[in-house]
Amino acid sequence: MTHDKDAPLREDIRLLGRLLGDTVRDQQGAAAFELIERIRQNSVRFHRDDDSAARRELEDLLDALSREQTIQVVRAFSYFSHLANIAEDQHHIRRSRAHLIAGSAPREGSLAHAIEAVLGSGTADSAALMAFFDSALVSPVLTAHPTEVQRKSILNCETVIARLLDERDRMLLTPDEAEATLEALRRAVLTLWQTRVLRTAKLSVIDEITNGLSYFDTTFLRELPRLYAALEDRLAAASPGLGGTELAPFLQVGSWIGGDRDGNPFVTAEVLDKALAMQATVVLEYYLNELHSLGSQLSMSQGLVSASDALQALAERSPDTSAHRRDEPYRRAVSGVYARLAATYRELLGTAPPRHAVASAEPYADAAALVADLDTVHHSLVANGAATLSRGRLRQLRRAAKVFGFHLAPIDLRQNSDVHERVIAELLEIACPGTDYRAQDEAGRCALLLEELATARPLASPHVKYSEESEGELAIFRSARRAHLRYGTSAIQNCIISKTDDVSDLLELAVLLKEAGLLRPLENALDVNIVPLFETIDDLENAAGVMERLFSLPIYRALLGARKHTQEVMLGYSDSNKDGGFLTSGWALYKAESELVTTFARHGVRLRLFHGRGGSVGRGGGPSYQAILAQPDGAVQGQIRLTEQGEVIGAKYGNPEVGRRNLEVLVAATLETSLRPAGDAPTPPAFVAAMQALSDAACTAYRGLVYETEGFERYFWESTVISEIAALNIGSRPASRKKSTAIEDLRAIPWVFSWSQCRVMLPGWYGFGSAVQAFLAQHPEDGLALLQRMAREWSFFATLLSNMDMVLAKSDLAIASRYADLVKDVSLREAVFGRIRAEHQSTVQVLLQITGQTELLEGNPLLKRSIRNRFPYLDPLNHVQVELLRRHREHGEDVRIRNGIHISINGIAAGLRNSG
Template sequence: MPDELRADVRLLGGLLGQVIAEHGGDDLLADVERLRKAVIAARRREISVDEISAMVAEWPISRAVKIARAFTCYFHLANLAEEHFRIRMLRVRDTGGEPLPESLGHVVRELGDERVAELVEGLRLHPVLTAHPTEARRRAVVTAIQRISGHLAAYNDPGRGVSERAETRRRLLEEIDLLWRTAQLRHTKLDPLDEVRTAMAAFDETLFRMVPQVYRAMDAALGDDSGTREPLARPYIRYGSWIGGDRDGNPNVTAKVTRDALLIQSEHVLIALENATLRIGRSLTVTAEYTPASPELRAALAAAENDHPELVSEMATRSPREPHRQWLLYVATRIAATRQRGLDLAYRSPEEFLADLRLAQASLAAAGAKRQAYGELQHLIWQAETFGFHLAELEVRQHSQVHAAALAEIAEGETSERTDEVLATIRTIGWIQERFGVAACSRYVVSFTRSADDIAAVYELARHALGERAPALDVVPLFESGADLAAAPAVLSGMLEIPGIQARLAVNGRRLEVMLGYSDSAKELGPAAATLKLYEAQEALAAWAAEHDVTLTLFHGRGGALGRGGGPANRAVLAQAPGSVGGRFKVTEQGEVIFARYGHEAIGRRHLEQVTSAVLLASTPAVEARTAEAAARFRAVAGRVASASEKAYRSLTEAPGFPEWFSLVSPLEEIGSLRLGSRPARRGLGAPRSLDDLRAIPWVFAWAQTRVNLPGWYGLGSGLEAVVSESGGMEELRAAYREWPLFASLLDNVEMSLAKTDREIASRYLALGGRDDFMEQVLAEYDLTRRLVLEITGHTRLLENRRVLSRAVQLRDPYVDALSHLQLRALSRLRAEEDLPEDERDRLSTLLLLSVNGVAAGLQNTG
């Protein structure tokens, strides 16, 4: 471990140990240390796992709960220390004079200014925030960690004196004490608007300030003297949100919730724009003597004074002979009025606001104040262009069967509450568009799309809801299952016959969007077969778009965990099928991923630069040609891998009794008690009878808790073995790994998933189900997959070529083991004894849920 990281881990761990001893006595700290040292010794094969199980079984449940809390808090602090180390290393690497790999400066240098400028014209990066319940931490815990983060940064500031450092250490201790005393588990279920407000924290604390920094980096890469000339970079990032709009399987998301979600978003972005305009306006003290206002700006000020004499007169008194300052303060007042619905001053649209900002910018530039014109004022213009008055486009999602049922009821003349809600949702979209514009809410995602009729149904419902006043709708099909992915081009051809689609294509430059679901396809087919099916769907859709003169954007419904399409986003982009990117990348950002990527400005900016760089590279003819050539060469071998892999996966997951066994060996039933989100954890009631009853998130989450991580790797070993058994098969697989980004990405992601698997502890979970056949099948596939992945990659150990990630896993593994042993104690009792006294069952459930929370923090994965 690097010295700086080791120092931070020791500092925070030592302060936590002091807090634990103060709260529970030295004996509690001693028990925590006993378990910590024991799991490390077990990793070194110095003691057996049975000895640890016996130690854990000795403690009263109340003591086990406190120990679980201790390890959970430790993980929060260890994650924080690693984040600080990443930021420190980014800054160190950025002092060498050369642009960082995968940065905007690096990609411009690699591709050349002219080529990048051409690509930037059509560039669009569209992250969509979702409330899929994968953030196990309470908001109170997240904010406590953020406060600790601020104090740790201050503590490590080399400019601090001894007394300042001592005070900062005291504040660190105070905040860690508060973290220890804060409940780790939610006691009330989140409602959708709670989820909206949680996402707003990422905007308030990071996104609003970070986005113009990314544009500035692009502008500086494209040409010298950024900040003293008109920008060469255009704003290419647009955020979307499903939070408060996604009602598929979530009855808590209503038309009123959707309306309120947009109002909350608007409140936050208008406050941010007002504050930024005020800050810039107050600092813009350029005098008319040296920086005269343009005739256009003078005329605008005169018109403002005519309309609002007292207001403008007061500003002139406070800022005499500072016309630019007066104007921006007036603009800030108008933004405040927009938020407060003051009709005489409010802006009717963000375009009006932007026009006023550009008026000031043009005046400053004409007067020679180019740094003021193209510096912070340009940042504000970029922010307004990116976020508008709505912050993020709110997208609506609903299941196709809900629409079909609604139309059937309308035809019969008697509608249910659910159908009334569908119509109310469309009316709400219309209201949002009237108030905030079409860009605020027009996309309507139809999950489980099987035919063009499923898309036409939305337009028909819109006519029933609002007649001729129906809102502008871009209806997006979502293809998830293997069969649906294969049928996607035929569905799109049918969509071209729908009048509503034809009308939208006529006004939007023949642009169409299709969503691909990674989670359910992986749950159905297994990771290897799903990866190839998705790739084939991308190829087919790209060819269809070229044939029909349609500019197609593929919307990737990826989760954070590897079993749901997760993994490094930039590598995922470069692994896409040729022609399927075309300078456009839209992807979901879910749960814990939102705070992992956007919790700190430096990390968020690095993430966006890496993804942008990958999108630009993936859109170049040279990269597309190389990828196409590799795909053609290795398609047959990949097909054999996928076929054998899917067969092995289905032989397990579709076996009689498998869903019941899975419920016994994992904390699946208990995960719903964590109250992770407003969405129900499963379809229907009772124990799952098949995988179809399970949502993808708890499926992946529960397997991660068992230390098996089955959704991320199962079946691949059998798939690889089918090729290895052929003559020259191993060499062909090694060549595919070297030359085809898709295959390399698949194996690298599986390697990460295997690295987070612990065979010995996993076997203890698997034994709880009483099915030795299932347990042996899972462990045999794990051994086969691990062996063949290492042989193909040429690595002697997992993550051998991923030093940073390997260190992170090795740092956490022993402590995750500690929580797994505590969880196993609770889970085994809960599974073995159905007639436990209620108070004991409650105590065991608390221990189980605390350990689930802690393991999620340790693995940095939920669903």
């Protein structure tokens, strides 16, 4: 008899669905429950059996809903999407544990698999492994974007439900315990039902900072040290020579929240100061709590255990003079560390910590001093036969202090190059009237900027009143300088320039950094990385040329010496996709990376790529493991950063175990990619030529629809929820960069999010069908065979197809047609949606031809199962959302209808999971 591995998942979904149904019946009445249940049954029947009668009955039921019934249906199905996600995450954890318990071979994406792959390939030994970790950097970076639709209160409810499911799964409960757990689940589901999904006020940047910090409390502060410990133990087991090795803090979590000013006027120097203080509060309180617990654990008595001279000295310096602890040197030492850290808290934050120390003490000068004291405790325990004790809470705390310091997470600063240009122009004009910086060509601008960088003389004067914009920008960099002095240089490490298109964009930032003392030309000192962000198709094509010209400047090369001759480059997935479509964006990014690898190697500069990926495939999303492995040779040189955006943060890191697994995947993929054997041969020219031909044709098709079809902009705004997303309180920045409805001005995030909501998913596939059809027409004899070979032998192309497969499986043109009906101009509706439908059909057809599948996701049964489980609950939400949009747009403002739309947006986003 075959064991049904998915049976526990279905059981959990049924259980949570039953509890939700019971809650609806109790709270809304039997009639509401019966209506929702009829809708659910018909939707499931239609999806399971393709029952046309079920579909007709479903549509009749949904069309006949009153306003009050509509809100109840939207809420019920939205909450079910959330509950299904919890059950699915729990099933992933369950299956991972089952594999480990059974002693199965390590799975792809695990550290065990990566280490085996590297050592087994023969291209790396233990020395190479340690060299990798000594200079590696793996950094997911949290960003705040207007697709994070979850309230923190909802996430808290979901955390409770996930914990209770986990207890049911792991523990053998007595009947009374099982009943108590079930009752607790019932209470948690009721609390979820009674908790408001929507925000009543627009998020502020401080709200976004608070939300981001919750993931450090939940996941990062605890799971990241455990991951380091597991990796060190795994390395020791794989190679005896690596036993006892402590890795450098190569895995770090970064943040943009509070430092990303591009298009967000609410991020000011004051907000940056607040963000840094909030982060320090979280990490210092974590350390203090851990030290309090550690002190209670290290109760060893002097007469029963030895202590090193350094430990004895640490205990003697402690202000803890209690007679009850006179013979407990470890406890007194920890008490002293606590007292010093409490003083550090007071000095950095200006307030006393929640739990006071036994007495006053001197604050730590920096986090390294704290680490040194913790190391003293560790070394004494090891030297005196108590190494086992040092491997518990102390090991986690020592690791946390090394990774998180007093700053918790490095905050990146980001601003648009246009802003830097205006500020520099004003500073130069006031210092030297008639300069007219903005009228200069590129060579003239660079000459002026290089002249400024050659002198330590400041450009800005404290006696001059500059424009509000310039004052704000200068204040940000001065705040960054203060942060370095207060929290350490790790607090702010990167300054990113959006819309970089030439060398002057980088030199402008360099001059502004000089004004704040973050760049000191006489010392060739540069305290932060200057990071260009190449976003559009044209910018990606010019990226290597810009860096070539930058590296030819002696002043800049000298400054790079202060950054270990490492240059970071950020690549934008979102805007390049909106600019040229999915296929062309992916190819432009791949070519840009390859060209950058060559350019950097020629100049002897280490390349670190920062991937600006979103959650959806249309914004560079998709499985991280495959994405990293599909990078060109040399593009991952032991260092990689990538953004974690929107609702993906909650999906990846809201559950601690899921979060640790996602962190492990990033490390494993970076290790494998960096140390994999060099390719036997470059990518075959036939592959490159075919890809270029596909890209050209796909771009023509995409731009022909999006930018060259008269009325397309109107079609988009009428057929999607973009207007309602723009009004939703889900982010601190506006949906468009300017006050217009132009596609060019729309941020890529709401662009992709809107297409996801209406189940078209256009940014993740449009243009591919046309491109392949054109290619096959030009190569009728061998074209298909070539594309099939590319899918088998080229990881870049295979990953591209896999991501498209996922997007197409989540799309539904029948549902999309209902959104198209919202377009008032019939001829425009038929023209545009007709093209979308035809392209969708063509894309699915050619994808199946190339992959050899008979249906979508045939090669990914796990995702196929996930979609099968959740889509019967998504379809009613889409149908009701269309009806609510129609009522809202025809009958004007009605708060309940508007709230219903916003709840449906929340539910659909939860059901699709990676939609923004």
